[in-house]
Amino acid sequence: MLITEIANKARVSPATVSRAINQPELVAAESLARIRAVMQQHNYVPAPLNRRRGPKARLPEQRRIGVWFVGAKANNPSLNWFQDQLLQVQSTDPRYRVDLRVLFSNSPAELPRVLVGERLDGVIIQGMEPTPECMAQMATLPHVWFMTRRSTAFAGDYVEPNNEENGRMAADYLHQRGHKSVAVISTDPEYSAIARRSNAFAARAKELGMTLHSIMGVSNPGVSYLEFTPLHAESAELVRRLLASAPKTTGLYLPVDHFCGAFFRALREAGKNPERDFDTILGNYNPMIYHNLDHHPAAIDINLPLLVRKVIDHLLWRIENRDVGGRIGLTISPKLISRGDSSAASTKQ
Numbered sequence: 001m002l003i004t005e006i007a008n009k010a011r012v013s014p015a016t017v018s019r020a021i022n023q024p025e026l027v028a029a030e031s032l033a034r035i036r037a038v039m040q041q042h043n044y045v046p047a048p049l050n051r052r053r054g055p056k057a058r059l060p061e062q063r064r065i066g067v068w069f070v071g072a073k074a075n076n077p078s079l080n081w082f083q084d085q086l087l088q089v090q091s092t093d094p095r096y097r098v099d100l101r102v103l104f105s106n107s108p109a110e111l112p113r114v115l116v117g118e119r120l121d122g123v124i125i126q127g128m129e130p131t132p133e134c135m136a137q138m139a140t141l142p143h144v145w146f147m148t149r150r151s152t153a154f155a156g157d158y159v160e161p162n163n164e165e166n167g168r169m170a171a172d173y174l175h176q177r178g179h180k181s182v183a184v185i186s187t188d189p190e191y192s193a194i195a196r197r198s199n200a201f202a203a204r205a206k207e208l209g210m211t212l213h214s215i216m217g218v219s220n221p222g223v224s225y226l227e228f229t230p231l232h233a234e235s236a237e238l239v240r241r242l243l244a245s246a247p248k249t250t251g252l253y254l255p256v257d258h259f260c261g262a263f264f265r266a267l268r269e270a271g272k273n274p275e276r277d278f279d280t281i282l283g284n285y286n287p288m289i290y291h292n293l294d295h296h297p298a299a300i301d302i303n304l305p306l307l308v309r310k311v312i313d314h315l316l317w318r319i320e321n322r323d324v325g326g327r328i329g330l331t332i333s334p335k336l337i338s339r340g341d342s343s344a345a346s347t348k349q
Helices: 003-010 014-022 029-041 081-092 113-117 132-137 163-176 192-207 232-244 260-269 304-320
Strands: 063-070 098-105 122-127 143-146 157-161 181-186 211-216 251-254 279-282 298-301 329-332 335-337
Touching: 003 014, 003 029, 014 029, 063 113, 063 304, 081 098, 081 304, 098 113, 122 304, 143 304, 157 163, 157 304, 163 181, 163 192, 163 251, 163 279, 163 298, 181 192, 181 232, 192 211, 211 232, 232 260, 304 329
Parallel strands: 063 098, 063 122, 122 143, 143 157, 157 329, 181 211, 181 251, 251 279, 279 298
Antiparallel strands: 298 335
16 A cells, blocks of 8 residues: 555645654644554555655653652552553653653652662652752752642742633633622642632632632641542531621632532532532542532643643753753643533643
8 A cells, every 4th residue: 555545545645644654743643543544444564664765753862750749658549640641641652751760758858769869860749849958959850840839939940730720710610600709619728729729710700890708728738738638527617608608609619629529518418409509610620539529510620631741841851951040830721621521631730
């Protein structure tokens, strides 16, 4: 079978078929899928690499990188999400030649011994912010902060969701649905993602002329968000304060979803139907949590697959450009999931 025949059947140019064979990373995913389907249908096997014409893909050098979960216990199965996302990326893009090590420390003051002994090329930091003493010990190791609990004092590069856009999107959603009185409700209000989303929601709600109630739980500054599970009693207290607010609130924004199951259960225990009596939007979408709810409210997907790609891309860039000065930060826009529509979304804080 000729390349021109494959191109005709796949509705692309012969040049695109050539790139799909030799440099698949340069071809749009939809076109690449069509080309490969035609090749499989006709049992077409490209010639060996040394006999092909045209440009050849040059794979980058494999890098040994770590993901350090700060403030998390080792072998926690709930923290396999980064590895799962990386495997998905690697299955579709050969450029991501990464040998990944997952590292844990029980506290921000504990530096994993393998972080230095493993001769890593770079590390992604996730969880709580390491102490200055730990950061000083890894000063020469390229590193990028990923998502949670980064303080404004953190001096290094970072990749994170756009939390401010998350809060504004939630306020716009509830306003478009006609709500006049809204509430932002959460546990652990000092957790950075929650604080940024809540503040942005409050500011946008006021701009839109909505009555705002801020109903926040107890701060847990010394508790790792990676391990934190809110007590049902706290959700019950949040519900009590919600039902006591005036004017009556009809639109709810929960900036994170880790407590929403307990919160909706507390609403039912108070005689309310979470789906009928309130219009809720979650500021995060985790399939394991979302699909265990008895109703599916609107949610905001922080776009985890793209975040993982970007943080790996940036760490690999920083490894190659470790002498470039300055601090570089990237934020990724979220996307809205309408009520009941949970297709193709996954996330972590």
